[in-house]
Amino acid sequence: MRFEIDPRSPRSPGEQLQDQVTFAVASGRLLPGAKLPSVRGLAAQALVNPNTVARAYRELEHAGVVESRPGDGVYVAARGDSRCAALSGKLVRERLGRAVDEALAAGLGEAELQEIVDRAVRRSSKEREVNA
Amino acid sequence: MRFEIDPRSPRSPGEQLQDQVTFAVASGRLLPGAKLPSVRGLAAQALVNPNTVARAYRELEHAGVVESRPGDGVYVAARGDSRCAALSGKLVRERLGRAVDEALAAGLGEAELQEIVDRAVRRSSKEREVNA
DNA sequence: GGCACTGTCCTATCGTGCTGGTACGGGGGT
DNA sequence: ACCCCCGTACCAGCACGATAGGACAGTGCC
Numbered sequence: 001m002r003f004e005i006d007p008r009s010p011r012s013p014g015e016q017l018q019d020q021v022t023f024a025v026a027s028g029r030l031l032p033g034a035k036l037p038s039v040r041g042l043a044a045q046a047l048v049n050p051n052t053v054a055r056a057y058r059e060l061e062h063a064g065v066v067e068s069r070p071g072d073g074v075y076v077a078a079r080g081d082s083r084c085a086a087l088s089g090k091l092v093r094e095r096l097g098r099a100v101d102e103a104l105a106a107g108l109g110e111a112e113l114q115e116i117v118d119r120a121v122r123r124s125s126k127e128r129e130v131n132a
Numbered sequence: 133m134r135f136e137i138d139p140r141s142p143r144s145p146g147e148q149l150q151d152q153v154t155f156a157v158a159s160g161r162l163l164p165g166a167k168l169p170s171v172r173g174l175a176a177q178a179l180v181n182p183n184t185v186a187r188a189y190r191e192l193e194h195a196g197v198v199e200s201r202p203g204d205g206v207y208v209a210a211r212g213d214s215r216c217a218a219l220s221g222k223l224v225r226e227r228l229g230r231a232v233d234e235a236l237a238a239g240l241g242e243a244e245l246q247e248i249v250d251r252a253v254r255r256s257s258k259e260r261e262v263n264a
Numbered sequence: 265g266g267c268a269c270t271g272t273c274c275t276a277t278c279g280t281g282c283t284g285g286t287a288c289g290g291g292g293g294t
Numbered sequence: 295a296c297c298c299c300c301g302t303a304c305c306a307g308c309a310c311g312a313t314a315g316g317a318c319a320g321t322g323c324c
Contacts, residue, residue, distance in 0.1 A: 027239025071320035107159025203290035
């Protein structure tokens, strides 16, 4: 499981980390019981401060997505997957909705919009293949 | 032309304002030569600080989208529309792409994604009718 | 027991974006 | 000429997220 931060995103690094874990759990790429990278390890990998990772993990624990076992590691919570499903669905719907609103406000027609979405889907699934 | 700020958006008020003007110009809702709301007026309407609006206008002027005539007002620049077309197209593509990536990462299938987009389009065009 | 690794906590500091307030100079209608 | 509204500029201050560094306690392995 790789995590990475897009510095050009308007979302803060901590939020991006949180989102990525949530989505990975919701999609089943991270199963309940799986061990997440260590705070320090993930910080080094994602080039952020360990404190930022720790805060993200703490938020996730508060949301019931993960469980942290001090001295051992952070694990996906037992029912974290179902908890994430609703959560990530809501997030995704909200953000996709916003992006579509923007696109229409910018004068794009439905056809062009459809084409952009298709293209993004194809690009994204191609990347998924490569990483498989 | 109404502008409003969504405080729940991850984007800063200034950026939201900037985007909205850009999209309005790109879509032809604001034509070259049209007068934009005054710094103070828009600030009062959108519940932000006049300084924030002034900065957004300055950025837009730097991008060649608007022209400011001190003592008079801020106007859409002569070739602002064409300048915006490319700009907003790029922005929209980027953000829609990100949202689609997220949705797929969250485990949504293409069919569900399609359904969400359709729903957002319909909701959005319904709002457009109401405001027409 | 000792060691390496884990998560946790705390404080100080920086950068950035927004706020609040004030002041200046120009345009345009009266 | 006057006054009102306009954009512009500048400043101090605040909030927030991220950074940096250090210290602590628990777990697991040897």
